[in-house]
Amino acid sequence: MDGLSWFALAIIFFVILTLTYGIVAIHDIPYKIAKARNHPHAQAIHTGGWVSLFTLHAIWPLLWIWATAYDPSQGYSGSDNRAESPAEKKREVKRLKARIAELESEIKT
Template identity: 55%
Template sequence: MALAIDPRTLDFVALGIFVTVVIVFIYLVIYIHDIPYEIAKKRDHPHRDAIHIAGWVSLFLMHVIWPFLWIWAYLYKPGEGWGLETVE
């Protein structure tokens, strides 16, 4: 005797899986785009707010500037500044 599953039940299961995947994808995109800001915050970067805003702008620019934000966040060193002079 085969177990009969109502097709509507399978539709709801598929919809639940789809909604879960969409929510996880959105969270992942936001998390990835905040990585340069988190780096800048950890290094006490003087332009961390600009890096944060530019990370959100990169979402609308198809992520073109995101690698440059990562580099920008890493350029500032906590004890040395930009490397041009010694920060006291």
């Protein structure tokens, strides 16, 4: 083989390696989105990305949608349901109990 053949072979290997890396990197995009959003199912999305490599990318768009559908401050519902701290919850329960007791005393009188 002459030098040009070796150069062509090197280019073929480079292209194959680049395409392989590109395919793997593309399949990690939903996982990176899920990880950035603190998605509760980030590991499942990551596993789904690897499975989609073997299913000819059939489930990859679904993984993308699944990863982007979750918002850390709103969850899946889109409503503002931020988690309250335990101290805030205790104060709210105490306030509601006091209000119930007040209403019960009004009903008795």
